[in-house]
Amino acid sequence: MALPACAARALGPPLQPERRAPARTTCPRRHSRVEAELAASRPGSVAASVLAGPPRGVSRGFNSQPLLDEPPKASSSLAGAARTSLFALLPRSRRRRMHDLRRRWDLGSLCRALLTRGLAALGHSLKHVLGAIFSKIFGPLASVGNMDEKSNKLLLALVMLFLFAVIVLQYVCPGTECQLLRLQAFSSPMPDPYRSEDESSARFVPRYNFSRGDLLRKVDFDIKGDDLIVFLHIQKTGGTTFGRHLVRNIQLEQPCECRVGQKKCTCHRPGKRETWLFSRFSTGWSCGLHADWTELTSCVPAVVDGKRDARLRPSRWRIFQILDAASKDRRGSPNTNPGANSPSSTKARNASKSGKNFHYITILRDPVSRYLSEWRHVQRGATWKASLHVCDGRPPTSEELPSCYTGDDWSGCPLKEFMDCPYNLANNRQVRMLSDLTLVGCYNLSVMPEKQRNKVLLESAKSNLKHMAFFGLTEFQRKTQYLFEKTFNMNFISPFTQYNTTRASSVEINEEIQKRIEGLNFLDMELYSYAKDLFLQRYQFMRQKEHQEARQKRQEQRKFLKGRFLQTHFQSQGQSQNPSQNPSQNPNLNANQNVTQNLIQNLTQHSSQNSSHKENRESQKQSAGQEQSDGNTSNGTNDYIGSVEKWR
Numbered sequence: 001m002a003l004p005a006c007a008a009r010a011l012g013p014p015l016q017p018e019r020r021a022p023a024r025t026t027c028p029r030r031h032s033r034v035e036a037e038l039a040a041s042r043p044g045s046v047a048a049s050v051l052a053g054p055p056r057g058v059s060r061g062f063n064s065q066p067l068l069d070e071p072p073k074a075s076s077s078l079a080g081a082a083r084t085s086l087f088a089l090l091p092r093s094r095r096r097r098m099h100d101l102r103r104r105w106d107l108g109s110l111c112r113a114l115l116t117r118g119l120a121a122l123g124h125s126l127k128h129v130l131g132a133i134f135s136k137i138f139g140p141l142a143s144v145g146n147m148d149e150k151s152n153k154l155l156l157a158l159v160m161l162f163l164f165a166v167i168v169l170q171y172v173c174p175g176t177e178c179q180l181l182r183l184q185a186f187s188s189p190m191p192d193p194y195r196s197e198d199e200s201s202a203r204f205v206p207r208y209n210f211s212r213g214d215l216l217r218k219v220d221f222d223i224k225g226d227d228l229i230v231f232l233h234i235q236k237t238g239g240t241t242f243g244r245h246l247v248r249n250i251q252l253e254q255p256c257e258c259r260v261g262q263k264k265c266t267c268h269r270p271g272k273r274e275t276w277l278f279s280r281f282s283t284g285w286s287c288g289l290h291a292d293w294t295e296l297t298s299c300v301p302a303v304v305d306g307k308r309d310a311r312l313r314p315s316r317w318r319i320f321q322i323l324d325a326a327s328k329d330r331r332g333s334p335n336t337n338p339g340a341n342s343p344s345s346t347k348a349r350n351a352s353k354s355g356k357n358f359h360y361i362t363i364l365r366d367p368v369s370r371y372l373s374e375w376r377h378v379q380r381g382a383t384w385k386a387s388l389h390v391c392d393g394r395p396p397t398s399e400e401l402p403s404c405y406t407g408d409d410w411s412g413c414p415l416k417e418f419m420d421c422p423y424n425l426a427n428n429r430q431v432r433m434l435s436d437l438t439l440v441g442c443y444n445l446s447v448m449p450e451k452q453r454n455k456v457l458l459e460s461a462k463s464n465l466k467h468m469a470f471f472g473l474t475e476f477q478r479k480t481q482y483l484f485e486k487t488f489n490m491n492f493i494s495p496f497t498q499y500n501t502t503r504a505s506s507v508e509i510n511e512e513i514q515k516r517i518e519g520l521n522f523l524d525m526e527l528y529s530y531a532k533d534l535f536l537q538r539y540q541f542m543r544q545k546e547h548q549e550a551r552q553k554r555q556e557q558r559k560f561l562k563g564r565f566l567q568t569h570f571q572s573q574g575q576s577q578n579p580s581q582n583p584s585q586n587p588n589l590n591a592n593q594n595v596t597q598n599l600i601q602n603l604t605q606h607s608s609q610n611s612s613h614k615e616n617r618e619s620q621k622q623s624a625g626q627e628q629s630d631g632n633t634s635n636g637t638n639d640y641i642g643s644v645e646k647w648r
Helices: 006-010 033-041 046-052 079-090 091-141 149-172 241-248 293-306 317-329 343-354 369-381 417-422 429-434 451-468 477-488 511-518 520-577 587-606 607-621 629-647
Strands: 226-231 357-364 469-475
Touching: 091 149, 091 520, 149 317, 226 293, 226 451, 241 357, 241 477, 241 607, 357 429, 357 477, 357 520, 369 417, 369 429, 369 511, 417 511, 429 451, 429 520, 451 520, 469 477, 511 520
Parallel strands: 226 357, 357 469
Antiparallel strands: none
16 A cells, blocks of 8 residues: 655655664664664564563553553554654664663563463362362362362462461471470370479489488468468579569469569468568568578567568667577576477477467579579679678677678679688588577687587588478479479469579589589588488379379279169169068168168278278178178178268
8 A cells, every 4th residue: 555645755765674684583782773673563573562562361560551652553554654663763762761661571471471370380280189189088079170260269379378387387486496396295195294304314212211200291381370481592592483483473362462663572361461471572581681590590480479560671670689589588498408409499499489380491402503603693793791690699700700802792703712712601501501500609610620510510401401391402393393382282373494504504614623612512512412312202202192192082982983883783672672662661671771870880980990890890701601692792782881981
């Protein structure tokens, strides 16, 4: 079709391709302007497809709208020629930018098409795989192969959700320590929480012989009465954690009131304004900072009696008055028995005077770990200058208890300097705080030889520890919780946590330093060995006792059920034999009932003489061997009924 003359003059001569320019289907930047225009004008090329729009099946997205500077589509050659000539009139930079935009749009469309087709193929393959699996499992009930497009999309969404959940789980729990990845909890039973807490062997071989009274610790603690728990807090033994458990983690009728921002809590008895707990977090340091056994046994009864209706906050001068009066009373007692000044006798005497029952408890720790922990605490600036160390009514003099440092504190001291001080109270601290210092002249080292003094202190500490209502070990948190609950019949809300990584465990020492620390704390080492043996024996004894009680309870329940069965069986049998007779007209039935009632009364009145009853029944069976079998059966039934009534 020929163009009119006016149109031909307006458009100019048509562009002809160069002879040296080969035909291409792409349009990179380094091509010439003529090559790009020819490639754009050819039908079927990539540039022509870009101008024509996205391929079929691909939705128009970003950069899919026609450009503003792009000439409109034309179906005729006149429109194509006009578009080509007008596009050539644009500046070179404008044309390059338009080519870049077209190439980017072409790549984006291609990627979107590939992604869509890949996801569709993946969903189709998953559909067939799952369909085959379900057909194998459920047989004709599975109809996955005939799922429509909606079910296909749902399946694809579920697969994507599963992959996303796996990625999130791996991000949140990258290792095997995550609780969600511990599949052994579903396959194996729960282990014993009290077994091998300190990473030692579960088999325990006792070294000391203790009586049943030493092992059985059962305190009838009356929180509504006058019973009082006194916590002896030794430094760096985990006493702070245990003290918080006492005020925040015990199930009580009236829990302790703990306010935010305050260390002390109010632990009153139900219906009274009296405390049932004497500790740092309930009454404060009422007898001085970290008061030892000697101070507590003299101070607690007087403080509780003098401050019964007020808050327990005696002043320093008041504490000295109380301890001085207690020491004068102790020296003026007419009892000349050497054991009268023992801690157990002092506690009994104080309890009888005040009318209260004092139950002392404490926590011990491995001496080496405790010593290193105290050294690190002193390094951070701790001094414990507020400790009174009152013994026999007075504090020690500077000559009796010199200081290891001259400044305000001992912060930053090295371990060697800490060990070199001969007056360091960290040496054998647990023995000193658990023993009765009045037996060795308090802090006056000239009263008796050092060897005799150490022996007296160690024996006093062992005796006090054995007669305490309860003591625990830092290395056995769960066993400590178990023994406390069994001793006082008080349950904790949440279980204790065993922390094997502490500040002391982070200190690396060689074998020589460890042996020296053990030498400086040789009394504590022997006391801890004694305490650990007693603690584990008490734990084993209480566990065995618990198992025996549970087994006895099961036996009594089986006996009760058997007795009920036999009773109902013989009653139904007697009624079936004599259905028309009244109980008053049947003398044999009345006689059996009388015998049954007599046996029940005898068993309930003489429960402590079960062995003698068994012997009597055996002799009666031997003498009455010629009786009828039904009479023996009724006697056996009566025995069961009597035991059942006794169990009730």
